[in-house]
Amino acid sequence: MFAEFALLLIISAAAGAVSLWLRQPLLIAYIAVGVVAGPAVLGLVTAHEQIELLAQVGVAILLFVVGLRLDLHHVRHIGPVALATGLGQLAFTILFGFFIVLGLGRTPVEALYVAVALTFSSTIIIVKLLSDKRELDTLHGRIAVGFLIVQDLAVVLAMLVMSALREAGDTVAASELAVSLMFRIGLAVAALVLLMRWLLPWLVARIARSQELLLVFAIAWGTGLAALGEWTGFSKEAGAFLAGFSLASTPYREAIGGRLAAVRDVFLLFFFVHLGAGLELATLGEEVVPALLLSLFVLVGNPLIVMLIMGYMGYRRRTGFMAGLTVAQISEFSIIFVAMGISLGHIGAGALGLTTLVGIITITLSTYMILYAGGLYERLSPWLAWFERRHPHRELRVDAAPRSSPPEVMVFGLGRYGSRLALGLRDAGLRVAGVDFDPEVVGRLRHAGIDVRFGDSLEADFLDSLVLADVPLVVLALPDASLARRQLEVLRDHGFRGEVALLARHPGDEDLCNGMDAGIVLHVVNDAVDRAVGLLADRIHRTAHAR
Numbered sequence: 001m002f003a004e005f006a007l008l009l010i011i012s013a014a015a016g017a018v019s020l021w022l023r024q025p026l027l028i029a030y031i032a033v034g035v036v037a038g039p040a041v042l043g044l045v046t047a048h049e050q051i052e053l054l055a056q057v058g059v060a061i062l063l064f065v066v067g068l069r070l071d072l073h074h075v076r077h078i079g080p081v082a083l084a085t086g087l088g089q090l091a092f093t094i095l096f097g098f099f100i101v102l103g104l105g106r107t108p109v110e111a112l113y114v115a116v117a118l119t120f121s122s123t124i125i126i127v128k129l130l131s132d133k134r135e136l137d138t139l140h141g142r143i144a145v146g147f148l149i150v151q152d153l154a155v156v157l158a159m160l161v162m163s164a165l166r167e168a169g170d171t172v173a174a175s176e177l178a179v180s181l182m183f184r185i186g187l188a189v190a191a192l193v194l195l196m197r198w199l200l201p202w203l204v205a206r207i208a209r210s211q212e213l214l215l216v217f218a219i220a221w222g223t224g225l226a227a228l229g230e231w232t233g234f235s236k237e238a239g240a241f242l243a244g245f246s247l248a249s250t251p252y253r254e255a256i257g258g259r260l261a262a263v264r265d266v267f268l269l270f271f272f273v274h275l276g277a278g279l280e281l282a283t284l285g286e287e288v289v290p291a292l293l294l295s296l297f298v299l300v301g302n303p304l305i306v307m308l309i310m311g312y313m314g315y316r317r318r319t320g321f322m323a324g325l326t327v328a329q330i331s332e333f334s335i336i337f338v339a340m341g342i343s344l345g346h347i348g349a350g351a352l353g354l355t356t357l358v359g360i361i362t363i364t365l366s367t368y369m370i371l372y373a374g375g376l377y378e379r380l381s382p383w384l385a386w387f388e389r390r391h392p393h394r395e396l397r398v399d400a401a402p403r404s405s406p407p408e409v410m411v412f413g414l415g416r417y418g419s420r421l422a423l424g425l426r427d428a429g430l431r432v433a434g435v436d437f438d439p440e441v442v443g444r445l446r447h448a449g450i451d452v453r454f455g456d457s458l459e460a461d462f463l464d465s466l467v468l469a470d471v472p473l474v475v476l477a478l479p480d481a482s483l484a485r486r487q488l489e490v491l492r493d494h495g496f497r498g499e500v501a502l503l504a505r506h507p508g509d510e511d512l513c514n515g516m517d518a519g520i521v522l523h524v525v526n527d528a529v530d531r532a533v534g535l536l537a538d539r540i541h542r543t544a545h546a547r
Helices: 002-021 026-037 048-069 072-076 080-103 108-117 123-132 139-164 174-207 211-231 236-247 253-277 281-286 288-312 317-327 332-343 350-371 373-387 393-400 416-427 439-447 460-464 481-493 509-514 524-546
Strands: 409-412 432-436 451-454 473-476 499-504 520-523
Touching (some): 002 026, 026 253, 026 350, 048 139, 048 236, 080 108, 123 350, 139 317, 174 236, 253 332, 253 451, 253 460, 317 373, 350 373, 409 416, 416 439, 432 439, 460 481, 473 481, 481 499
Parallel strands (some): 409 432, 409 473, 473 499, 499 520
16 A cells, blocks of 8 residues: 555656646646546556545645635735626626536536536635746736635635535425524624634744644644534635635734645645546546537636626726636635535536546646737737727826835844844834844834744745845844855745845855855944954043043
């Protein structure tokens, strides 16, 4: 069994390398690995129960991370355009998708499941693509992230409703189901509010003193509430989401999310391998034509409805087009949602094969559409004019509105030197932000008025949340030069092109710092000694002059 897991990981790594070369999301490669390694082709997968367990853990961690992103502050400030676009796209896709799937000969319940699945876009893939293109902080990037949050809320709500109907039967009255659902949701919300108000902030603040323990606690909390959610009659997915949501308003959510990203990806690998291994090629062959039809609907219909809503609300056609491309796909949540319907006994396995094929087609094509969106827009621009008002008033107001200024200096490492430096730069009239993973330091400097982010600055997902593109100067006030070198490499890999200041603390650090890509080297000991020499010499000279 160990050899089987090792072989699956090796094959997945090789397939992932090919996928990376093709500039495709890794989940496409992992599904292909499952199909090839499964009974339909090579028959390498025999440890079905063990892989299924890892797959369930992966789904739970994924839903935990989604809940972690939904900070109440961000949810309250989604904005009217993101809310209207998100809800409009959801309604359009569900309504028309339902009738299309129904016309393909599916049952009404199956048509409803597949239609709902067609509405969800992959937040993970979209944020990664926009981040790689440095477009997360653009107008269309901010709007896209807003309606992706609306989609995340919708998928969790759909899972909650479907899982609450787990025990539904013909003999159960709809009113009884509604009362039971509302009671259980109310009980869960009340318990969650109490935990978020009284226990979790105190507990997480103490656990966060150790980054390793914080990771273990996050996984334990997510999987624990997932198990509790299933036991109380909801589902593992709903419990895991609520676990993440309960930590979303803490100052440690970026650090937890950054640490969990790699763990999530490893466990999700087994979910997609397990999914691919369960697909039969003969069944997939029967679903090719329906999958192509639904893929065309997603690739064209979803962007068009987004452009129509955004154009009506007063945005330019380019902004609507760029934002609309982000919904020209379905997501891993679509597959998870349909798989959940099968486990609940609501639909058959055929819907999963259809949804998976649509996912492979739309994710593959939409990835290239987003990567080459600029050239695509130039070709289609003349035909998109009717999606834009003569006077795009809302976007003109956005262009004219003053934007919050990015920090002028960001200090990584807020120990004794870094903290004093940040406070001094702030007192000198500069806009300063800081990064550190000591919760006590973070709390103290926030109280002093410094914008400080808690997290591990070497984590890729955490760095993506900082949006460093407009920061002109970064100071790496880290404990040693080798760590500063690694941090500088990570920053450059993430596209930071501003100026960097490094600290030379110990003998030998100066040579190491001078060999790095940094414009400023701060000599901690030498500068302090030079200042001390100047102060002492000045005092002696003044004393001698007085005599």
